[in-house]
Amino acid sequence: MRNSLLERKKSFASVSMGEEKPFDFFRTFFEGVIAGGAAGVVVEAALYPIDTIKTRLQAVHGGGKIDLKDLYSGLTGNLAGVLPASALFVGVYEPTKQxxxxxxxxxLSAAAHFTAGVVGGFATSFIRVPTEIVKQRMQIGQFTSAPDAVRLIISKEGFKGLYAGxxxxxxxxxxxxxxxxxxxxQLRIGYKAAAKRDLNDPxxxxxxxxxGALTGAITTPLDVIKTRLMIQGSANQYKGILDCVQTIVRKEGPSALLKGIEPRVLWIGIGGSIFFGVLESTKRLLAQRHPAPHQDSNTKHD
Incomplete structure (x- = not known):
């Protein structure tokens, strides 16, 4: 009975790396890079118009109307940043998590997942911030091409302009x-424990x-602040994060911190569905190329 309980506990925590095979950092990193890059590009290409609408809603001051033209503005340049960023994120996240x-x-498996997410996010921030700035400036019509955006931002604001906000x-x-x-x-762990089987793609x-939808809703105020700081350019309308919050609340009311929440939740919810569906499918395909003996190839990725 004791052995049975221990096995059940291991199954629920889903942290077994398989005693038969040592942890392979480089293989895990490489497979994460491929899976993350594929998932990131598919999501960005599919949902870019919703992201553009969200950005324009957050950028407009007061009750102004937004332009619904050129919703794919900046997509190509953004993909050039999204691909390496998503690839690097998952490439760092997977081995760190494991x-x-x-x-x-x-x-404490939740703490491991949370910490790995922070590490992966920080590692890719040096790529994602310039990519985000160029994307958002193009989405609101400040620039017409990514190369021009980079060149003009650097010439007017210096290299630090690419890291505004x-x-x-x-x-x-x-x-x-x-x-x-x-x-x-954590939801996958609980679902697998209840179903007593591996999960399928749907x-x-x-x-x-x-x-994705839940996280998107929770972090919308942070997203509004980030958008305002990134698109202000050389005007320096806000002196920092705290000043940005105080100015928005004073001039537009607290509800302005939730601007764009509907398209953001929709975008990230659908994006989470596509991203994790493609991610797990790609990871499984890669794992099947190197099946571990006496071990389900999917288990080691949980």
Missing amino acids: KLLMTFPEN YGSFLLRDLPFDAIQFCIYE ENAIIGAFA
Whole structure:
């Protein structure tokens, strides 16, 4: 009975890396890079118009109307940043997660997932911030091409202009990455324990949609702050994160911090469904190329 309970506990925590095979960092990193890059590009290409609408809603002051033309403005340049960012994020997240799961007690698997999300988010921030700035400036019509955007931002604002709002980006994206992946991983663990089997692609997609939508709603105020700081350019309308919050609340009311919440939740919910569905499917295909003896190839990725 004792052995049975221990096995059940291990199954629920889903942290077993398989005693038959040692942890392979480089293979895990490489497979994460491929899976993350594929998932990121598919999501960005599919949902870019919704993201553009969200950005324009957040950028407009007061009750102004937004332009619904050129909703794919900046997509090509953004994909050039999204591909390496998504690839690097998952490439860092997967081995970090698995190493932490081997180190942390089994009842702290959520802490391992949360921490791995923070590490992955920070590692990719140096790519994601310039990409986000160029994308959002193009979405609101400041520039017509990514190369022009980069050149003009540097000429007018200096190289630091490509990292405007870096602190607010970390304030939004580190909690977002950590919360989203933690919710997703924990829901998968619970679902697998209840179903007593591996999840299929539609189930992974549904869990990913819920995790994305919930995280998107929670972090909307942080996203509004980040957007305002990134698009202000050389005007320096806001002196920092705190001043940005105070100015928005004073001039537009507290509800302005929730601007764009509907398209954001829709975008990230659908995006989470696509991203995690493609991610798990790609990881499984890669794992099947190197099946571990006496071990289900999917187990080691949980």
